[in-house]
Amino acid sequence: MHTDAAPAPVKILFDNDTGIDDALALAYLAACEHVELVAVTSTPGNVDAEQVAANNRALLALCGRPEVPVLIGARAPLRIPLVTTPETHGPQGVGYAELDAPMSSGAEEDGTTAVPAAVGHWIRAARENPGELTALITAPLTNFALALRAEPELPRLLRRVVIMGGAFYHQGNTTPTAEWNTHVDPHAAREVFAAYTAAAEAGLEPEKLPVLCSLDTTERFEMQPELVGELAAAAECAAPEHVLATDPEGTRSAASNPLVRYLSDALRFYFEFHRKYDQGFIAHVHDYFAAGIAAGTLEYRARPASIDVETESPLLLGTTVADYRGLWGSAANAHVVSWNDPAAGFDELVTRTAALARRIDGDQGRGAGIG
Numbered sequence: 001m002h003t004d005a006a007p008a009p010v011k012i013l014f015d016n017d018t019g020i021d022d023a024l025a026l027a028y029l030a031a032c033e034h035v036e037l038v039a040v041t042s043t044p045g046n047v048d049a050e051q052v053a054a055n056n057r058a059l060l061a062l063c064g065r066p067e068v069p070v071l072i073g074a075r076a077p078l079r080i081p082l083v084t085t086p087e088t089h090g091p092q093g094v095g096y097a098e099l100d101a102p103m104s105s106g107a108e109e110d111g112t113t114a115v116p117a118a119v120g121h122w123i124r125a126a127r128e129n130p131g132e133l134t135a136l137i138t139a140p141l142t143n144f145a146l147a148l149r150a151e152p153e154l155p156r157l158l159r160r161v162v163i164m165g166g167a168f169y170h171q172g173n174t175t176p177t178a179e180w181n182t183h184v185d186p187h188a189a190r191e192v193f194a195a196y197t198a199a200a201e202a203g204l205e206p207e208k209l210p211v212l213c214s215l216d217t218t219e220r221f222e223m224q225p226e227l228v229g230e231l232a233a234a235a236e237c238a239a240p241e242h243v244l245a246t247d248p249e250g251t252r253s254a255a256s257n258p259l260v261r262y263l264s265d266a267l268r269f270y271f272e273f274h275r276k277y278d279q280g281f282i283a284h285v286h287d288y289f290a291a292g293i294a295a296g297t298l299e300y301r302a303r304p305a306s307i308d309v310e311t312e313s314p315l316l317l318g319t320t321v322a323d324y325r326g327l328w329g330s331a332a333n334a335h336v337v338s339w340n341d342p343a344a345g346f347d348e349l350v351t352r353t354a355a356l357a358r359r360i361d362g363d364q365g366r367g368a369g370i371g
Contacts, residue, residue: 007296010134011036013122014294015073016287017045017139017181018055020089020270023097025138025291026056027263028349030063031356032295038125039069041118043139045184046085047093049075052139055092058099062259063356064363066102073118073143077185085180088273095269096252097262119146126157133157136294138164138287140181145188148195155199155208164290165189166214166307166320168336173284175318179215182309183318190309193333197306200331211293211302212334214320218286221342225271225281227350232260234354235361243268245281259357288349289340297348301339304332 012035016022029035040060042052049072056070076082089095115123122143126133135158137144148154155161165181166189172178182189196209225243232241238256241264249272253264270283292298305322313319322336 007032007034009034009036010294010296011038011129011132012294013038013041013125013133013135014291015041015043015118015135015137015139015143016052016056017043017047018052018059018093019046019138019287020093020095020266020283021285021287022046022138023055023059023094023266024263024285024349025287026059027063027259027356028288028353029291029295030060030065031352032297035295037065037068038129038133039071039118039121041122041143042070042072043143044075044077044082044084045139045181046089047091048082048084049073051093054101055094058101059262061102062099062262062360064360069121071118071121073116074146077140077142078145078187078191080185080187083184088270090269094262094266096250096265098265099262115150116143116146118143119150122147123151123154126151126154130157131159134159134294135161136291137162138181138290140185141165141188141192142185145185145191148192152195155196155204158208160208160294161210162213162290162294163210163334164213164218164286166212166336168214168216168320168322170215170219172319173215173219175316177316178318179320182320186309186311186318189318189320190311193307193309196333197330200333206304206332209304209332210334211300212307212336213286213290213293214336215286217300217337217340218289219284220340221285221289221345223267223283223285223346225267227346228260228264228267231263231350231354231357232257234350235260235357243271245271245275257357257361259353259360263353289345292345292348293337297352298345299341300337302335302337305334305336306330306332307334307336
C-alpha cells in the first residue's frame with residue numbers, strides 16, 4: 001500500500017486517448033504541484049489521435065501548463081482497424097465540454113515516420129533521465145508497444161509504469177470479458193506484457209513491473225453527480241453547481257470557473273452515458289485512479305501476476321488473463337491492483353482540482369479560455 005503523507009516529486013510521461021476520464025486525470029495531474037509532466041502523448045482510442053492531441057493541448061492551456069509537449073504517436077492499432085467511442089465520450093471525446101485548442105507545432109506532432117514523434121520523445125526522455133520517469137498509460141497500449149520495439153531497455157530505463165486496462169474477475173465494459181483499452185489494441189497489450197515477461201526473466205527489479213489498474217478496482221471509483229457540486233463549492237464558484245438526473249439531457253454548466261465548467265460539461269455527458277446503459281446517473285472515472293497511483297497520492301494494494309491477452313478468438317478478443325499461481329511457469333510481469341479507497345480518492349480529487357480552479361480564476365479572470 002502507498003502511504004506517503006507528502007508525495008515526493010515525480011516526473012510523468014502520460015499517454016492517453018482523451019476521453020472524459022483521461023481529461024479528469026490530466027486536470028488532476030496538472031493540479032499536483034509535485035508532478036512534472038514531461039510530455040503528454042496521444043494514442044487513438046476514444047477519438048482519433050489528432051482529436052486526442054487537440055483535447056490535450058486545450059486542457060493543458062486551461063490548466064496553466066501550455067509548455068508541456070503534446071505529441072502524436074500511432075494513428076491506428078497495430079493490426080486491427082481503429083474503433084472509437086462517440087457514444088461514450090462524445091464526438092470530440094470530452095462530452096459537452098468545449099475549448100479552443102492552441103495552435104499545434106507540425107514538427108512536434110508529425111507521427112507519420114517509422115518511429116512516431118511521441119514514441120521517439122518517450123525513448124529520448126527515458127534515455128536522458130534513466131530511472132527517473134514514471135510512465136502513465138490510460139489508453140490502448142499502441143504507443144508503448146512501439147516504444148518497447150524501438151528500445152527494449154525501456155523497462156529498465158523507466159522508474160515505474162502505471163497502466164489502466166484489463167478485466168479479470170469483473171465483467172468487461174466493451175464485450176462481456178474485455179475492457180476498452182485492451183480491446184482496441186489487444187496485439188499491443190500482448191506485446192507489452194510479453195516484453196515485461198522477458199525483462200522479468202532477465203532480472204528486472206519487481207518494483208519496475210507495471211502496476212495494472214483493471215476494471216476490478218477502477219469501477220470502484222464510481223463518481224456521483226454531487227461531487228461536481230462539491231468541486232464547485234471548493235473552487236469558490238459564485239453560484240452552486242448542480243448536475244441532476246432530472247435535468248434535460250445536454251444541459252450545460254453555468255459555473256463561473258472555467259475549469260469547473262469544463263469538467264462539469266464533460267462529466268454530465270459521462271453520467272448520461274452510464275444511465276443509458278442502466279448503470280445509474282454515475283460515472284466510472286478509471287483513469288483518475290491510475291493517475292493518482294502514478295502521482296503517489298492514492299493508496300492501493302496489488303498482487304504480482306503473469307498477464308496475457310487474447311488476440312485470436314473473435315469471442316474473447318482483448319480479454320486479459322492473470323495467472324496468480326504460476327501455472328504457466330513464467331515470471332510475473334505486472335502487479336495487479338487488488339484494493340483501493342474511493343472515498344479518500346474523491347476527497348483528494350476535489351481538494352487538489354479545486355485549488356487549481358481557484359488559481360486559474362485568479363490568473364485568467366472568470367470565464368477565460370472557453371471557446
